Amino acid sequence: MSSSPNVNGPAPHAGLMSCVGATANRLQHNYLDRSHTPAGAEARAHLAELRKFSSFDVATSPIALEHILMLMQPPLNEQELGRGQEPSPSERAAFHALSLFGLHMQSATKPMHETGTSFAVACGKLFANSTSRSIKPRFDAMQAAGDEVSRITHLRSLVSLLRSQGIAFDYGRFASDLRALDYPAKRNGVLLRWGRDFARGAYRAAQEHTTDTPN
Template sequence: MNHPQEEQSRLSSSIATTCSKLQADYLGRNGYPNQAQARGTLAELRKSAGQPALQNPLVFENVLSSLVAPLSEKEMGRGDAPSPSEEAAFQALTYFALHMQGATHEVHDSSHSFASACGRLAHTSESKSIKGRFDALVLARTAQSRLIQTRSLISLLRSKDLRFHYGWFATDLRKLSNPRTRNGVLLRWGRDFAFAQHPRENNSSSTTKEN
């Protein structure tokens, strides 16, 4: 399912490119030295998955240093707190590092949104708690609660080898920090989650929707 046009932002492209490189290195496709470096980088980043950037200044620095393409000048922060784009980049890459732990294939791909992956998880899992976990994320009243619920869901996606587009995810995380755009993201996530639970009915129309 396609993401809105804002997926073309520098934040989205930077995170997508960075995740593609890190996972290729991690999986050993670019030689052992790159693999060892990627594994060290991701091991450091995943320690902060689900935590605010402001509490982890060294990891925040590592996130910005890891970006293959830097954020635009407009997206960079100026003061003593991360900008919304910097916070979103921090969250996306630390969650990606958690998702990649022990992976034998890509966890970042270009065809599924985060909510769509969660819907596929609910459809294929024997557990009946997935929808409740996703609903708890949508209903979370604080940023800290959303971080915790998101970490829990990504751990479950990792256990079932489900993947999604981390560039789109980063854009959504940035919009979730803005009260004016938050509900729109949550509404779209609900749609993607529900749509992904009916793959047989949707397979025939997916190509049309993505073109």
């Protein structure tokens, strides 16, 4: 069962983290808990479109960006919406976070948006629970990516692996981190925190496995 959405919700035109988190929560609630209602059918259609958008370049996909901006409830505040010829950092982050969420929710039977669990902690859990030797090299390649296109390609691969193991994370927080990566002064801080979170997630998962394993 997914967590019930906040009836009151964030204030209108909230910040990026609240907007993306509330939108992901609403979609997964309708998809999982109201699947046989019109709201459930609508959620399935939206998630399918988001999944399709995960391979798009936001800078050259104005209709896809428009769809995502209109899907967000509450909408981004005026300070975070773009005004020039390029998407704003918040628009880019919302686009990538929600399109990857659509990919993560494909055939899901439980919530893939989990408030409070960072993306990198989830990847650490994936590493600890997997027999594949490719998880950490994939994560490291994403960390070392020199441009957004390469980073998103690696993120898409990691989210597909997380989906296969049913490991969730916080998409509101993820969107906030993606926005920070657009700023050179903040980028290293985010990547450093992701590295720590990856180690923390791996350690916790290993400890849980040890505790659950019979003597």
